[in-house]
Amino acid sequence: xxxxxxxxxxxxxxxxxxxxxxxxxxxxxxxxxxxxxxxxxxxxxxxxxxxxxxxxxxxxxxxxxxxxxxxxxxxxxxxxxxxxxxxxxxxxxxxxxxxxxxxxxxxxxxxxxxxxxxxxxxxxxxxxxxxxxxxxxxxxxxxxxxxxxxxxxxxxxxxxxxxxxxxxxxxxxxxxxxxxxxxxxxxxxxxxxxxxxxxxxxxxxxxxxxxxxxxxxxxxxxxxxxxxxxxxxxxxxxxxxxxxxxxxxxxxxxxxxxxxxxxxxxxxxxxxxxxxxxxxxxxxxxxxxxxxxxxxxxxxxxxxxxxxxxxxxxxxxxxxxxxxxxxxxxxxxxxxxxxxxxxxxxxxxxxxxxxxxxxxxxxxxxxxxxxxxxxxxxxxxxxxxxxxxxxxxxxxxxxxxxxxxxxxxxxxxxxxxxxxxxxxxxxxxxxxxxxxxxxxxxxxxxxxxxxxxxxxxxxxxxxxxxxxxxxxxxxxxxxxxxxxxxxxxxxxxxxxxxxxxxxxxxxxxxxxxxxxxxxxxxxxxxxxxxxxxxxxxxxxxx
RNA sequence: GCGCCCAUAGCUCAAUUGGAUAGAGCAACAGCCUUCUAAGCUGUAGGUUAGUGGUUCGAGUCCACUUGGGCGUACCA
Numbered sequence: 001x002x003x004x005x006x007x008x009x010x011x012x013x014x015x016x017x018x019x020x021x022x023x024x025x026x027x028x029x030x031x032x033x034x035x036x037x038x039x040x041x042x043x044x045x046x047x048x049x050x051x052x053x054x055x056x057x058x059x060x061x062x063x064x065x066x067x068x069x070x071x072x073x074x075x076x077x078x079x080x081x082x083x084x085x086x087x088x089x090x091x092x093x094x095x096x097x098x099x100x101x102x103x104x105x106x107x108x109x110x111x112x113x114x115x116x117x118x119x120x121x122x123x124x125x126x127x128x129x130x131x132x133x134x135x136x137x138x139x140x141x142x143x144x145x146x147x148x149x150x151x152x153x154x155x156x157x158x159x160x161x162x163x164x165x166x167x168x169x170x171x172x173x174x175x176x177x178x179x180x181x182x183x184x185x186x187x188x189x190x191x192x193x194x195x196x197x198x199x200x201x202x203x204x205x206x207x208x209x210x211x212x213x214x215x216x217x218x219x220x221x222x223x224x225x226x227x228x229x230x231x232x233x234x235x236x237x238x239x240x241x242x243x244x245x246x247x248x249x250x251x252x253x254x255x256x257x258x259x260x261x262x263x264x265x266x267x268x269x270x271x272x273x274x275x276x277x278x279x280x281x282x283x284x285x286x287x288x289x290x291x292x293x294x295x296x297x298x299x300x301x302x303x304x305x306x307x308x309x310x311x312x313x314x315x316x317x318x319x320x321x322x323x324x325x326x327x328x329x330x331x332x333x334x335x336x337x338x339x340x341x342x343x344x345x346x347x348x349x350x351x352x353x354x355x356x357x358x359x360x361x362x363x364x365x366x367x368x369x370x371x372x373x374x375x376x377x378x379x380x381x382x383x384x385x386x387x388x389x390x391x392x393x394x395x396x397x398x399x400x401x402x403x404x405x406x407x408x409x410x411x412x413x414x415x416x417x418x419x420x421x422x423x424x425x426x427x428x429x430x431x432x433x434x435x436x437x438x439x440x441x442x443x444x445x446x447x448x449x450x451x452x453x454x455x456x457x458x459x460x461x462x463x464x465x466x467x468x469x470x471x472x473x474x475x476x477x478x479x480x481x482x483x484x485x486x487x488x489x490x491x492x493x494x495x496x497x498x499x500x501x502x503x504x505x506x507x508x509x510x511x512x513x514x515x516x517x518x519x520x521x522x523x524x525x526x527x528x529x530x531x532x533x534x535x536x537x538x539x540x541x542x
Numbered sequence: 543g544c545g546c547c548c549a550u551a552g553c554u555c556a557a558u559u560g561g562a563u564a565g566a567g568c569a570a571c572a573g574c575c576u577u578c579u580a581a582g583c584u585g586u587a588g589g590u591u592a593g594u595g596g597u598u599c600g601a602g603u604c605c606a607c608u609u610g611g612g613c614g615u616a617c618c619a
Binding site: 026027030033043053077080081164166278279280290293294295297298299303304308329333336359361399401403404405412419420421423426427428430434439442468472475483484486487490494497500502504505542 | 544545547549553557559562563564565566584599611612615617
């Protein structure tokens with residue numbers, strides 16, 4: 001429908017040049033009375049043309065060459081909206097595109113030939129993933145899916161650091177637990193990793209090596225073993241959500257390849273850094289920031305900013321047209337420094353899209369649970385998945401705008417998992433599969449011959465919803481908003497359930513039944529494609 | 543103190559990026575299964591969009607201030 005309007009407006013723009021100076025915007029009105037699609041161009045043009053919007057609207061309508069078999073009515077309404085009403089028979093034609101496109105319907109090649117990198121999760125291997133990481137993981141993977149649907153070639157990347165202070169404490173923690181298991185009296189510092197998983201790793205070492213590791217350094221086998229086991233667990237957790245990163249980028253390689261050293265030299269050469277109090281500072285004030293920041297501590301160790309900048313340079317070198325970084329809100333202060341540091345070197349930081357998601361507050365028995373990996377009072381992502389299932393976890397995190405502070409009531413999630421909207425969608429899909437099996441037994445088949453019979457309110461509502469899918473995918477990708485897909489699918493499922501209730505297939509006249517089967521198949525394809533983007537299964541029966 | 547984010551129905555959240563009468567789910571109430579899956583459908587009730595002012599044809603959305611919350615504000619990441 002929208003494509004048709006765009007084409008006739010483009011044609012009219014030849015006669016009305018001012019149409020080219022406005023961005024054409026066709027909306028789906030909330031109220032049926034306002035038509036199927038609505039255009040506000042006349043209102044937007046009023047000021048520029050110094051004419052009444054309704055007069056401009058009339059002029060536009062007079063110029064449009066519309067096919068009466070496609071558009072049944074055009075109205076000017078309110079302050080100057082142009083409302084278009086479509087012929088039911090034309091609306092039904094969408095079924096043909098859907099059945100032709102199948103599992104590709106909704107994809108577009110808008111960004112064909114472009115490469116994108118989505119960096120997400122990126123948790124250091126100091127402990128299992130928590131529910132908080134779950135939001136990052138799910139949204140990151142879904143955004144990657146969305147980008148693929150609009151034509152990008154996408155890399156899913158995990159950036160990690162296995163050096164540094166956190167990891168040293170991890171090694172120390174494992175060694176202490178190891179000694180404890182050997183019967184030594186230890187005192188376990190409060191700021192060490194308290195979780196039971198540390199004891200499990202120590203136990204494995206005792207089982208394999210006995211007391212032979214007593215004199216080993218914590219930085220050696222203890223740290224290495226901990227990293228390996230924890231990383232394996234993280235990957236296992238992610239893969240149970242069907243999340244697979246194809247690139248793991250180790251911060252350490254930036255040092256090994258001499259990138260850190262080189263970057264420092266470049267900043268010095270360009271006179272963008274200076275020495276003070278034994279540390280090296282980046283002249284961020286000169287680049288528009290509030291204050292200068294340390295990039296190498298007086299101890300000689302770089303702060304996170306330097307490797308972060310070097311890391312993003314590798315992404316530029318790897319030729320990405322779009323780089324998405326997904327962080328929790330605790331990182332909201334770090335990015336501007338990195339961006340400024342990159343811009344100073346001539347990199348186009350507009351290619352980097354930093355998405356900050358707000359925290360997940362876990363509620364249990366009406367109380368907020370404060371979580372910390374160090375203190376080990378977290379709820380792991382694994383626990384959550386095993387309690388409610390991967391589909392619910394993925395849907396739950398996807399269904400909300402990442403800007404929202406999200407409340408996760410654990411007790412409620414377990415109790416009411418049956419009432420989760422994801423089942424509403426899956427049920428719609430299962431219902432369609434079931435009816436399609438049923439009609440096969442009756443020797444009925446989908447037919448595209450008599451789609452013009454699909455004129456009832458429920459059929460038309462469902463068809464119009466199907467028209468919107470491709471646009472929803474495109475806009476979701478453009479704005480990196482996964483929740484739009486959820487909202488759309490809930491509306492689509494609702495439209496289907498109504499159709500199912502009021503428009504029966506078995507028992508209808510044969511031509512009508514065959515057209516309805518085609519409609520049901522089209523709805524099935526779109527629901528399934530939408531769920532696929534979200535990473536949620538579309539079951540054939542429930 | 544300063545910076546970023548947030549505040550919408552009893553609860554959890556939407557609202558086509560400034561559009562027309564702010565919508566869903568859950569919870570509550572009243573109905574619908576001898577007929578394709580009742581994990582469904584129909585109806586009722588629920589709102590000064592935290593507050594005050596401003597910008598314009600038009601504001602939940604943009605601006606200013608106020609209130610209340612989250613996260614930062616390191617020579618941690």
